[in-house]
Amino acid sequence: MTLMRAAVFVEPGRIVLEDKPIPDVGPLDALMRVTTTTICGTDVHILKGEYPVARGLTIGHEPVGVIEKLGSAVTGYREGQRVIAGAITPSGWSNACLCGACSQDGAGTAHGWKPMGGWKFGNTIDGCQAEYVLVPDAMVNLAPVPDALSDEQVLMCPDIMSTGFSGAERAEIRIGDVVAVFAQGPIGLCATAGAKLSGAAVVIAVDRLAGRLQTAAQMGADHVIDASQCDPVEEILRLTGGRGVDVAIEALGTQQTFEACLRVLRPGGTLSSLGVYSTDLHIPLGAFAAGLGDHRIITTLCPGGKERMRRLMSVIESGRIDLGAMVTHRYKLDDIEAAYDLFSHQRDGVLKVAITP
Amino acid sequence: MTLMRAAVFVEPGRIVLEDKPIPDVGPLDALMRVTTTTICGTDVHILKGEYPVARGLTIGHEPVGVIEKLGSAVTGYREGQRVIAGAITPSGWSNACLCGACSQDGAGTAHGWKPMGGWKFGNTIDGCQAEYVLVPDAMVNLAPVPDALSDEQVLMCPDIMSTGFSGAERAEIRIGDVVAVFAQGPIGLCATAGAKLSGAAVVIAVDRLAGRLQTAAQMGADHVIDASQCDPVEEILRLTGGRGVDVAIEALGTQQTFEACLRVLRPGGTLSSLGVYSTDLHIPLGAFAAGLGDHRIITTLCPGGKERMRRLMSVIESGRIDLGAMVTHRYKLDDIEAAYDLFSHQRDGVLKVAITP
Amino acid sequence: MTLMRAAVFVEPGRIVLEDKPIPDVGPLDALMRVTTTTICGTDVHILKGEYPVARGLTIGHEPVGVIEKLGSAVTGYREGQRVIAGAITPSGWSNACLCGACSQDGAGTAHGWKPMGGWKFGNTIDGCQAEYVLVPDAMVNLAPVPDALSDEQVLMCPDIMSTGFSGAERAEIRIGDVVAVFAQGPIGLCATAGAKLSGAAVVIAVDRLAGRLQTAAQMGADHVIDASQCDPVEEILRLTGGRGVDVAIEALGTQQTFEACLRVLRPGGTLSSLGVYSTDLHIPLGAFAAGLGDHRIITTLCPGGKERMRRLMSVIESGRIDLGAMVTHRYKLDDIEAAYDLFSHQRDGVLKVAITP
Amino acid sequence: MTLMRAAVFVEPGRIVLEDKPIPDVGPLDALMRVTTTTICGTDVHILKGEYPVARGLTIGHEPVGVIEKLGSAVTGYREGQRVIAGAITPSGWSNACLCGACSQDGAGTAHGWKPMGGWKFGNTIDGCQAEYVLVPDAMVNLAPVPDALSDEQVLMCPDIMSTGFSGAERAEIRIGDVVAVFAQGPIGLCATAGAKLSGAAVVIAVDRLAGRLQTAAQMGADHVIDASQCDPVEEILRLTGGRGVDVAIEALGTQQTFEACLRVLRPGGTLSSLGVYSTDLHIPLGAFAAGLGDHRIITTLCPGGKERMRRLMSVIESGRIDLGAMVTHRYKLDDIEAAYDLFSHQRDGVLKVAITP
Missing domain, CATH: 3.40.50.720 (NAD(P)-binding Rossmann-like Domain)
Structure with a gap:
C-alpha cells in the first residue's frame, strides 16, 4: 500500500500533515495528483472546530492537478491530462442535479437531500490538501486546463471565483x-x-x-x-x-x-x-x-461541475479578469501548518495561499 | 360642496362613518362611484393602531364601481362605465414602474422610493370605503368589468386575488x-x-x-x-x-x-x-x-394596474376559479362599523364582507 | 447468446420484427425488460424513409418496463424494479447537460454537439420496440414507477407528455x-x-x-x-x-x-x-x-432524465391529468407490423397504440 | 403662429427642410427645444420610400434638448431642464406597457396593438429633426441629462445604444x-x-x-x-x-x-x-x-422610456463605454439635406452624424 502526505483534521485547533494510503479508484472516479491547492476560509472554520467534520478527514476543496488514474467506466479523458475540479462535485445523476440544484446534490437517498451534502471534498469525503485526491463522478467534474493557463491562474476557479x-x-x-x-x-x-x-x-x-x-x-x-x-x-x-x-x-x-x-x-x-x-x-x-x-x-452555494469550470477558465483565458494578484503567499505542502497559521490569523495582508505538494 | 359618507380613521380603536366632501377631479384622475367594496386584514391593523395612518383618512383599497367623472386629460373611458381599480395604484410614469417595480411606485421624488409608498388608497390618500373614491392616474388603473361578471365576482381582484x-x-x-x-x-x-x-x-x-x-x-x-x-x-x-x-x-x-x-x-x-x-x-x-x-x-406586494386587473378578471370569466364563496357576509356602508366589529373579531366564520354604499 | 424479438428498420417502407441478441450490459447501463411501449410519429417518418437511421437499428423510444440487469457501476436501483426512461436519454456528464441543454447531449466529443444527438433510442442506438432495451447512463435515466400507476398510465411520459x-x-x-x-x-x-x-x-x-x-x-x-x-x-x-x-x-x-x-x-x-x-x-x-x-x-426537444419523468408521473398520480384516453389501440409486439400499418395511416381514430411484448 | 424649421418627408427620394408651426402642448405633453439630433438608418429607409410614412411628417427619433414648455398635467420637471427622450415613447398607461411590452404600446384601442405602433417619433407623429419636438406622455419619456454629460455623449441613448x-x-x-x-x-x-x-x-x-x-x-x-x-x-x-x-x-x-x-x-x-x-x-x-x-x-424593438434612458446614461457616466467616437460628422439643421446625402450613401466612413438646430 503506497502512502501519501495529507493535511488531516485531528481535533479543534489541529490540522496536521499525516501519511495516508493513496485511495483506490472506483469505476466512476479519477485519481488526481495535486499540483497546486489552497486554503479556504471554510477550512479555518473546520480548524477552529466551528464547522464539524470527521476526525482523520483530509481537508481542502480547491484542486489543480494531473490525472493519475481513471476509473474503469470513465471515458473522454487521458492520464497525464492537466485538470481542475470544482469545490462542489455534483454527481450529474441525482434528482437534485437534474432539477437544476446541482450544488445541492448530496445524499441521493430516498429521504431527500442534506443541505451541506453538495459539498463533498474535505467535508464528507477526503479533500485535496494532499498529494493525491480521489475525484468522484469524474466525467462530471474533471475540467481540462487550457495549456495557456498556469496552475495559479486557475487556482481560484474551483471555489472563490465560482462562488x-x-x-x-x-x-x-x-x-x-x-x-x-x-x-x-x-x-x-x-x-x-x-x-x-x-x-x-x-x-x-x-x-x-x-x-x-x-x-x-x-x-x-x-x-x-x-x-x-x-x-x-x-x-x-x-x-x-x-x-x-x-x-x-x-x-x-x-x-x-x-x-x-x-x-x-x-x-x-x-x-x-x-x-x-x-x-x-x-x-x-x-x-x-x-x-x-x-x-x-x-x-448560493458555489456552483461546480466541469462546464462551470470550463466557463470560468474561458473568462480568465480571454483576459477579462486576472486573479493572479490574489495569490499573496506560497507554501510547500510540507509547510501547510505554517500556512494555516498565517491564513487563519490573516497576517501579512494574506488573501490566498498557494500550496504545492 | 356636495358631501358623501365615508369610513374614516379617527384614532386607534375607532373607524367611524362621517360626512366628507366629494373630492375634486384632477386632470389625470377619475372619480369612481363605489358600488361594492370590502374590508381587508390591513384595515384591521389600521383600526387597532398597529399600522399608522393620518387621522381623518378614508380607509379601504378594494373598489368596485362606476365612473362618475373623468379628469380632463383622461381618454379611453366613458362616464357610467363599470370598473375596478387595484389596491395598489401605480402611476405608470415613475422610474419604479418603468423598471418593473410597479407596486413600489410611491414617492416619485428625487430622493427615492418609500417602501409603503406604492400602496396609496386608504394609506397615503383617501380610500374607497365611501360613496366615492378618487382614482389617481386613472388611465393606468381603471379596468373595465366584463358585463358577465357581478360586483361580488370581481371584488377579490383588487387585493386578495392579486396578492x-x-x-x-x-x-x-x-x-x-x-x-x-x-x-x-x-x-x-x-x-x-x-x-x-x-x-x-x-x-x-x-x-x-x-x-x-x-x-x-x-x-x-x-x-x-x-x-x-x-x-x-x-x-x-x-x-x-x-x-x-x-x-x-x-x-x-x-x-x-x-x-x-x-x-x-x-x-x-x-x-x-x-x-x-x-x-x-x-x-x-x-x-x-x-x-x-x-x-x-x-x-411581494399586491400587483396593481388595469392590465393586472384585466388578467385576473379573465381568469374568473373563464370559469377557472370561483371566489364567490369567499364573500360570507354582506353589509350596507351605513353599517360598516358593525362589519368591522365582525371582521376584526373573525366571528361567524367570516372570510370577506361585501360592503355596498 | 440469447435472442429477443425486436422491430428493426430494414429499408424505407419496411420495419420488421426480427431476432437480435439481448445486449450486453456496460458498467453505466441497465438492461430493461420492456413491458409496454408505443409507436411515435417520428417512427413513421423513419418507416417512410423521411428520417434516416441505420439499417438494422431497433426502433422505439418510449419504454415502460422492469430492470432486468444493472451495470457494475450503477447504484440506487434493484433488479425487478418497475421503471420508465425518457425518449431522450441525457448522459448527465456532458457539457451540454451541465449548461442546461440536457436534450442536446449527443456527441460528447471535443468538436461539439450534433443537433439530433440528444435523441438516442431508436435513432443512434437500439430502441425499445423489443423485448429488451439497453438504457445508457442508467442512474440519470431510470425513473421508478409509483405502484399506483399502471403501465398505460405512464406510457405517455417518456415522449408525448414531456414534449x-x-x-x-x-x-x-x-x-x-x-x-x-x-x-x-x-x-x-x-x-x-x-x-x-x-x-x-x-x-x-x-x-x-x-x-x-x-x-x-x-x-x-x-x-x-x-x-x-x-x-x-x-x-x-x-x-x-x-x-x-x-x-x-x-x-x-x-x-x-x-x-x-x-x-x-x-x-x-x-x-x-x-x-x-x-x-x-x-x-x-x-x-x-x-x-x-x-x-x-x-x-424544444423533448426533455428527458429521471427527474423529469418523476415530475410527470407525480402530475399523473395527483390526478391532475388523465392520459389514459390517448391509448386507443393495443397490440402484441408480435403484431407490431400491423400496428405500424394502422398508426401510419391514422386509421380508426387512432391516437396512441400500446405495444406489449 | 410661430414657425420652426423641420425636415419633412415629401415623397420617396425627398426629405426637405420646411417651415412648420411650433406644435401646441397638450396636458400630458412637453415641448422640447432640440439642441442635438441625428439621422438613423430607418430614416434612410423612409427617404428611399422603403418604409412608408405620411407626406409632410417631420422625420427623426433621437432627440437631445431642453424643455421649452410643459403640459398642464405634467409634474416633476422644470422648463429649461436638459433632457432626452427615447426613440420609442411608451405611454405608460397602455395594457401593452403594463404587461411588459412597452415598446409595443401603439394603438391603445380596444382592437389591439399595431406592430409598429410603439415607434411614434417620425413614424406616426412628428419627429425631432426640427427646432422643436412635442414629446407625448412627457412624465414617462423625459429623462434629465446629468450635467457632466455633453449632448453628443448621450446622443446614442435614444435609439442606437438602447437597441x-x-x-x-x-x-x-x-x-x-x-x-x-x-x-x-x-x-x-x-x-x-x-x-x-x-x-x-x-x-x-x-x-x-x-x-x-x-x-x-x-x-x-x-x-x-x-x-x-x-x-x-x-x-x-x-x-x-x-x-x-x-x-x-x-x-x-x-x-x-x-x-x-x-x-x-x-x-x-x-x-x-x-x-x-x-x-x-x-x-x-x-x-x-x-x-x-x-x-x-x-x-427586439428599441426599449424606451425615461428609466431606460437614465440607466443608459448612468453607464456612460460611469465611464464603462464611450460612444463619442461614433459621431463622425457634424451638420447644422439647415444643412440636413447634405447630411442625408452623406449618410444615405455611407460616404467618408460615416457612422453617425450630429445635427444641431
Whole structure:
C-alpha cells in the first residue's frame, strides 16, 4: 500500500500533515495528483472546530492537478491530462442535479437531500490538501486546463471565483445596475469583479481593511467604503442619492453585513448572499419593509461541475479578469501548518495561499 | 360642496362613518362611484393602531364601481362605465414602474422610493370605503368589468386575488412542484388556488381553523393540515418523504409561519412571502442551511394596474376559479362599523364582507 | 447468446420484427425488460424513409418496463424494479447537460454537439420496440414507477407528455394568458393540457379532425377550431377581439401551422415550436412585424432524465391529468407490423397504440 | 403662429427642410427645444420610400434638448431642464406597457396593438429633426441629462445604444458566453459593446468594412471577421472548435446575416435579432435542426422610456463605454439635406452624424 502526505483534521485547533494510503479508484472516479491547492476560509472554520467534520478527514476543496488514474467506466479523458475540479462535485445523476440544484446534490437517498451534502471534498469525503485526491463522478467534474493557463491562474476557479461570480449571476444583475458588495475577502473581491463583468454601472465595495479596498478598486469597484471609518449604510444611501442599490451582495457571513445589505436595498432590489453564517440571523422589520418591499433574498452555494469550470477558465483565458494578484503567499505542502497559521490569523495582508505538494 | 359618507380613521380603536366632501377631479384622475367594496386584514391593523395612518383618512383599497367623472386629460373611458381599480395604484410614469417595480411606485421624488409608498388608497390618500373614491392616474388603473361578471365576482381582484396569485407567480412554480401554503385566510386561499393554477402537482394547505381548511380543499388543496392538531413541519416532511417542498408560501405575517416555511423547504427551494409582518423576523441557522441551501426568499406586494386587473378578471370569466364563496357576509356602508366589529373579531366564520354604499 | 424479438428498420417502407441478441450490459447501463411501449410519429417518418437511421437499428423510444440487469457501476436501483426512461436519454456528464441543454447531449466529443444527438433510442442506438432495451447512463435515466400507476398510465411520459408540456413550459405561460395550440395529435393534446395546467385563462385548440377536437375539449381547451371549416387565423383574431394570443404552440411541423402561429401572435408574444419540420420554413415579413414585434420563437426537444419523468408521473398520480384516453389501440409486439400499418395511416381514430411484448 | 424649421418627408427620394408651426402642448405633453439630433438608418429607409410614412411628417427619433414648455398635467420637471427622450415613447398607461411590452404600446384601442405602433417619433407623429419636438406622455419619456454629460455623449441613448444593448440583454448573455455579432454599423457596434458589458468571454464581430471592424475591436470585440474575405460561418465554427456560439446577434436586417446567425448557433443557443427586415425570411431546415435544436429566436424593438434612458446614461457616466467616437460628422439643421446625402450613401466612413438646430 503506497502512502501519501495529507493535511488531516485531528481535533479543534489541529490540522496536521499525516501519511495516508493513496485511495483506490472506483469505476466512476479519477485519481488526481495535486499540483497546486489552497486554503479556504471554510477550512479555518473546520480548524477552529466551528464547522464539524470527521476526525482523520483530509481537508481542502480547491484542486489543480494531473490525472493519475481513471476509473474503469470513465471515458473522454487521458492520464497525464492537466485538470481542475470544482469545490462542489455534483454527481450529474441525482434528482437534485437534474432539477437544476446541482450544488445541492448530496445524499441521493430516498429521504431527500442534506443541505451541506453538495459539498463533498474535505467535508464528507477526503479533500485535496494532499498529494493525491480521489475525484468522484469524474466525467462530471474533471475540467481540462487550457495549456495557456498556469496552475495559479486557475487556482481560484474551483471555489472563490465560482462562488463570487455566482453572487452576481444569481442576482440577475442588469446593465446599469448599482451594486454594493459587503466584505472584500477573496470571495467578495470575485463578487465585485463578477458584478462589474455583469454590466453594473456602479459597484460599491465595502470592507474594513484598506489593503482589500485597494484590491477591490483594482478589480473594478467604482467606490470603496471603509466600514471602520464610517457607516456604510449611510454612505451608500448618500452615494445613490437616497435611492439605494439594485443589488447588495453579502460575502462575509455575519449579521451585521446581512442586515446592512437589507438596509441599502431599493424596493424591488435583491440581496444575494454568499456568506457562510455561524449564527441565527435577525431581520429588522423596517429593513424588510414589513415584507412589502418586493425584495428577493437569494443564497448560493458555489456552483461546480466541469462546464462551470470550463466557463470560468474561458473568462480568465480571454483576459477579462486576472486573479493572479490574489495569490499573496506560497507554501510547500510540507509547510501547510505554517500556512494555516498565517491564513487563519490573516497576517501579512494574506488573501490566498498557494500550496504545492 | 356636495358631501358623501365615508369610513374614516379617527384614532386607534375607532373607524367611524362621517360626512366628507366629494373630492375634486384632477386632470389625470377619475372619480369612481363605489358600488361594492370590502374590508381587508390591513384595515384591521389600521383600526387597532398597529399600522399608522393620518387621522381623518378614508380607509379601504378594494373598489368596485362606476365612473362618475373623468379628469380632463383622461381618454379611453366613458362616464357610467363599470370598473375596478387595484389596491395598489401605480402611476405608470415613475422610474419604479418603468423598471418593473410597479407596486413600489410611491414617492416619485428625487430622493427615492418609500417602501409603503406604492400602496396609496386608504394609506397615503383617501380610500374607497365611501360613496366615492378618487382614482389617481386613472388611465393606468381603471379596468373595465366584463358585463358577465357581478360586483361580488370581481371584488377579490383588487387585493386578495392579486396578492394570493402573486405568491405563486413570483415563486415561479413549475408543473409538478410540491407547494405548501401557510395560513388559509382570504389571501392564503387565493395562494392555494394560484399554486394549483400554476401547475403544482401537490398543494398542501395549513391553517388552524377547520372551516378554512375545508374551503382550502375546495380551492384545490390536495392535503390540508390542521396546525392546531399537529406540527405542520413534521407533517409536511412526512408527506413528502423527507424531501421537503419546492415552494412554501407564507400568507399570515408571523414569525412562526415564516420559520415553518423555511423548515419545510427543500434545498434550492423558494419561500414566497405575502404576509405583512408586525415584528422583526428571526432566521434559525439550521433552517437557513447556514446560507448554503440555494434558497430564495421573495416578498411581494399586491400587483396593481388595469392590465393586472384585466388578467385576473379573465381568469374568473373563464370559469377557472370561483371566489364567490369567499364573500360570507354582506353589509350596507351605513353599517360598516358593525362589519368591522365582525371582521376584526373573525366571528361567524367570516372570510370577506361585501360592503355596498 | 440469447435472442429477443425486436422491430428493426430494414429499408424505407419496411420495419420488421426480427431476432437480435439481448445486449450486453456496460458498467453505466441497465438492461430493461420492456413491458409496454408505443409507436411515435417520428417512427413513421423513419418507416417512410423521411428520417434516416441505420439499417438494422431497433426502433422505439418510449419504454415502460422492469430492470432486468444493472451495470457494475450503477447504484440506487434493484433488479425487478418497475421503471420508465425518457425518449431522450441525457448522459448527465456532458457539457451540454451541465449548461442546461440536457436534450442536446449527443456527441460528447471535443468538436461539439450534433443537433439530433440528444435523441438516442431508436435513432443512434437500439430502441425499445423489443423485448429488451439497453438504457445508457442508467442512474440519470431510470425513473421508478409509483405502484399506483399502471403501465398505460405512464406510457405517455417518456415522449408525448414531456414534449407537449414543454411547449407550455418553455413559453413561460403566465396565469391569465390566452394560448392557441395548432394541431391536436398526441403531442398537441398534451400541449393543450400543459397550457391549461400552466394557468392559461383561455386555450384555443386547432385541428382538422373532429374527433381530435373533441378530445382537446376534454383535455381543457376552451375553444376548438376546425381548420377544415374556417381560417383559424381569422377565427382566433375574432375570438381575441383582434388582440391576438400571448402564446402560440406549434405541434405539427408544417409551414402552414408555423406561419399561422406567427400570424395570431400579439406583439411581444411567444411562438413555442414542438413540431419536427421536414422542409425549410418561410417567415412572411408582415407576420414577423419586420423583426420589430418583440416576438420570441422557441423550439424544444423533448426533455428527458429521471427527474423529469418523476415530475410527470407525480402530475399523473395527483390526478391532475388523465392520459389514459390517448391509448386507443393495443397490440402484441408480435403484431407490431400491423400496428405500424394502422398508426401510419391514422386509421380508426387512432391516437396512441400500446405495444406489449 | 410661430414657425420652426423641420425636415419633412415629401415623397420617396425627398426629405426637405420646411417651415412648420411650433406644435401646441397638450396636458400630458412637453415641448422640447432640440439642441442635438441625428439621422438613423430607418430614416434612410423612409427617404428611399422603403418604409412608408405620411407626406409632410417631420422625420427623426433621437432627440437631445431642453424643455421649452410643459403640459398642464405634467409634474416633476422644470422648463429649461436638459433632457432626452427615447426613440420609442411608451405611454405608460397602455395594457401593452403594463404587461411588459412597452415598446409595443401603439394603438391603445380596444382592437389591439399595431406592430409598429410603439415607434411614434417620425413614424406616426412628428419627429425631432426640427427646432422643436412635442414629446407625448412627457412624465414617462423625459429623462434629465446629468450635467457632466455633453449632448453628443448621450446622443446614442435614444435609439442606437438602447437597441444595441437590448440585443445582448434579451439574449440573456451569461458570464463566459461566446457571442457573435453580425454587422458592425452603429447598432451592431453597440451590440458588441453590450455583449462585452454583459460578461461574454469572447465576442466575435463580423462586417464587410475594415473601418467598422477596427471600431468593433475598440468597442470590445475579441475577434473580428471580414465577411468580404471569408465565410464568417466557417470562420466562427473554426474559432469555437466546432462548438458554435451561445448567442448570435443580428444587427443588419438581411436574409444572409439572419441565416448565418442560425448556422453558427450551438444547440440550445439564442439568436437575438435587432435588424429591420425588408423581405420575407427563409429558415433552412438544417440550420434550424428541423425544429429540434432547443433554439430561441428573439426579436427586439428599441426599449424606451425615461428609466431606460437614465440607466443608459448612468453607464456612460460611469465611464464603462464611450460612444463619442461614433459621431463622425457634424451638420447644422439647415444643412440636413447634405447630411442625408452623406449618410444615405455611407460616404467618408460615416457612422453617425450630429445635427444641431
